Amino acid sequence: MSWKAIDRNQAVVDADAPPLLSEGVREKILSYTHRYETKRAALLPALHLVQNTLGHVSWQAMVEIAALLDIQPSDVFDTLTFYTHFWTHPKGEKVITVCRSLSCEVLGGAAVLDALKARLGIEEHGTSSDGQYSLVTEECLAGCDHAPCMLINEKLHKNVKLDDLERILADGDNDRVDMPRSDLFDAPPVAESKQPASATEDDSRTTDD
Amino acid sequence: MKNVGVDGSTTLKVYESRGGYVAARKALAMDTNAVVEEVKKANLRGRGGAGFPAGVKWGFLPKDRTTTLLCVNADESEPPTFCNRVLMEHDPHQLIEGTIIAAYATRSQVAYIYMRGEFHEQFHVLQKAIDEAYEAGYLGKKVLGTDYALECYIHRGAGAYVCGEETGLIESLEGKRGQPRIKPPFPAIEGLFRRPTVVNNVETLSCLPHIMERGADWFTGIGPPHSAGPKLFCVSGPVNKPGCYEAAMDITVRELIERDDMGGGMLSGRKVKAVFPGGLSMGVLTVDELDMKMDFEDPRNYSLLGLGTAAAVVVDDATDIRLVLRNVARFYGTESCGQCTQCREGTSWMQRIAQRIESGAGRMEDLDLLLETARNMGMMPGLSICGLSDGATYPIETIVKKFRPELEAAIRSQPAGQVEAVLQAAN
Known part of the structure; x- marks a missing residue:
């Protein structure tokens, strides 16, 4: 959960600004409302739609969505801030989401994240200066059988290797579905160097018996 | 199916x-x-x-x-x-x-x-x-x-x-x-x-x-009477064939990892160190406990919460258990919705303690502190609104209890003065 404070000395939304949402988007949002008993229930689909169209959900977009759904702008804000996939400020053209859950981390997910940070010169949640890339991390992407994996916008890249990153960044659409397993596991991961010298409580048994 | x-x-x-x-x-x-x-x-x-x-x-x-x-x-x-x-x-x-x-x-x-x-x-x-x-x-x-x-x-x-x-x-x-x-x-x-x-x-x-x-x-007719029907089992981590396999609920964790038509054994000759057999929230098994049956009842005999989602993640012997502890604690720290106090505070404190242990500034008493935090977070019904806090305590508790010697050894091998330095920097 997150708390965000608004600077109340500045007007957040310009009342005279032309409408941000196009007629088509408005109609589509209203068409969602027929699926549910309350208008508010169409909020998540509406936020998805607006973010896909505009790239982010700005203050003005929130006000306009609220008017469409007969709720307060604060209700929209309340819901929006709960979910990690919506953002109120612009992000890069390509949003790279690196999985950081256990399967991916054991198989080298952290190395992928570090390589991306170095390559793009940004930290987590940062956006590169040319506005091309944003880097975020996320809990399990449910691609554990192809770890390590990451999303670039809507495309799931599986079995990511370090020397593969350039290719993925250059052409986000290339189909890598049948990639061989990542070799990152056998590369010396950062975590391994921290391994204490003492033995674990029991490693006399192998998995082969 | x-x-x-x-x-x-x-x-x-x-x-x-x-x-x-x-x-x-x-x-x-x-x-x-x-x-x-x-x-x-x-x-x-x-x-x-x-x-x-x-x-x-x-x-x-x-x-x-x-x-x-x-x-x-x-x-x-x-x-x-x-x-x-x-x-x-x-x-x-x-x-x-x-x-x-x-x-x-x-x-x-x-x-x-x-x-x-x-x-x-x-x-x-x-x-x-x-x-x-x-x-x-x-x-x-x-x-x-x-x-x-x-x-x-x-x-x-x-x-x-x-x-x-x-x-x-x-x-x-x-x-x-x-x-x-x-x-x-x-x-x-x-x-x-x-x-x-x-x-x-x-x-x-x-x-x-x-x-x-x-x-x-x-x-x-498929599987044991209390856990009828086929079930999908996921296995991931450093095994040869990670994936989703269907079986009756009488297979063991070992079978899931080693059978040729399933996990296919460990990658590059590594050994199993720990397995989370049912998704993170259910808790962890050591290499000695791989004969646990993947049904709805048997996991309780291994002090796990239950079968969960039957998705096993294998951790190999080269991975530091402190990394696992931190990863798990971080997950619940980020995902707690923040409604119930003991879950919101408990998960985020466990995350901070685990991070400190991983960074090489752990204290022996941290392990008991983790256990105590976990114990107070929702092992009693009615303490929290949903099951997330229970789900957060089981993995932390089982990791600390079952891998205590390794954690203690890791803490003991830390360079002297590190703990004081980190704590001083934090204050």
């Missing part, structure tokens, strides 16, 4: 050519109560994690209800689970058929499929399948030519673990923050839009066509 791997398995044509929608036709010709009875008889326990019998859940609906809603829980957010993803990606019509049967049995008018926001390709596959089903008249005003009407919509989440909890899911569907509700009233009495609501997992619903087609006896 599945058409995974068949060419064009996502299309209606292929699905029907392989016997699809026969079960739904059969079910729709039956009385709704008869369908519920059949599912009860099959002892179909929920595949989502809690293992609650689906038929019994349907039985909680008030008899005099006018409106019923069905929610399909496709918010598979427990790491490292991906069996629902496989089902939706490769066999969307099986899910739709299961949804039709469940909706008919519960007399639901609308089915909402709540799908997690991370699924993009799966969303398009399933949406296409639903469109096909509408076109063929399998959904809509006259389902399969009968007078039964059912609408089916996909509702996409946006990245919140707690929305996989059924009341959290309902709140999220209503366009609110996905914070679980206090129960009772249970969703069966007052759920989505304050209507009687049934929430079932994707895998549970995908079992229904097979129960209807082959009968409850066929279903109970």
Whole structure:
């Protein structure tokens, strides 16, 4: 959960600004409302739609969505801030989401994240200066059988290797579905160097018996 | 049980050519109560994690209800689970058929499929399948030519673990923050839009066509009596063949990792150090405990919470247990919804302690501190609104208890003065 404070000395939304949402988007949002008993229930689909169209959900977009759904702008804000996939400020053209859950981390997910940070010169949640890339991390992407994996916008890249990153960044659409397993596991991961010298409580048994 | 791997398995044509929608036709010709009875008889326990019998859940609906809603829980957010993803990606019509049967049995008018926001390709596959089903008249005003009407919509989440909890899911569907509700009233009495609501997992619903087609006896004939029917098991981590495998619930964790038609043994000759057999929340097993049976009952004998999602993640012997501890603690620290104090504070403190241990500034008393925090977080029923805090305590507690010697050795081998330096920097 997150708390965000608004600077109340500045007007957040310009009342005279032309409408941000196009007629088509408005109609589509209203068409969602027929699926549910309350208008508010169409909020998540509406936020998805607006973010896909505009790239982010700005203050003005929130006000306009609220008017469409007969709720307060604060209700929209309340819901929006709960979910990690919506953002109120612009992000890069390509949003790279690196999985950081256990399967991916054991198989080298952290190395992928570090390589991306170095390559793009940004930290987590940062956006590169040319506005091309944003880097975020996320809990399990449910691609554990192809770890390590990451999303670039809507495309799931599986079995990511370090020397593969350039290719993925250059052409986000290339189909890598049948990639061989990542070799990152056998590369010396950062975590391994921290391994204490003492033995674990029991490693006399192998998995082969 | 599945058409995974068949060419064009996502299309209606292929699905029907392989016997699809026969079960739904059969079910729709039956009385709704008869369908519920059949599912009860099959002892179909929920595949989502809690293992609650689906038929019994349907039985909680008030008899005099006018409106019923069905929610399909496709918010598979427990790491490292991906069996629902496989089902939706490769066999969307099986899910739709299961949804039709469940909706008919519960007399639901609308089915909402709540799908997690991370699924993009799966969303398009399933949406296409639903469109096909509408076109063929399998959904809509006259389902399969009968007078039964059912609408089916996909509702996409946006990245919140707690929305996989059924009341959290309902709140999220209503366009609110996905914070679980206090129960009772249970969703069966007052759920989505304050209507009687049934929430079932994707895998549970995908079992229904097979129960209807082959009968409850066929279903109970598979696996041990208390854990009837086939189940999808996921295995990931450094094994040779990570993936999703179907089996009866009498296999052991060792079989899942080593059998050639399953995990296929460990990668590059590594050894198993630890296994989370049922998703992170269920707790951890050591290498000595691999003979645990993957059913709904046996995990409790190994001080685990339950079977969970039956998704095993293997940790190899070269991975530091402190990394595992930190990763797990971080997950719950980020995903706690913040409603209940002991969960919000407990998870974030456990995350900070685990981070400090990993960074090489652990103290011996931290291990007891972790245990104490975990103990106070929800091991007693009624302390918190949902199960997330229980889910957070089990892995932390089992890691600390079962790997204590290793953690202690790691803390002992830290360079002197490190702890003081870190604590001083923090203050």
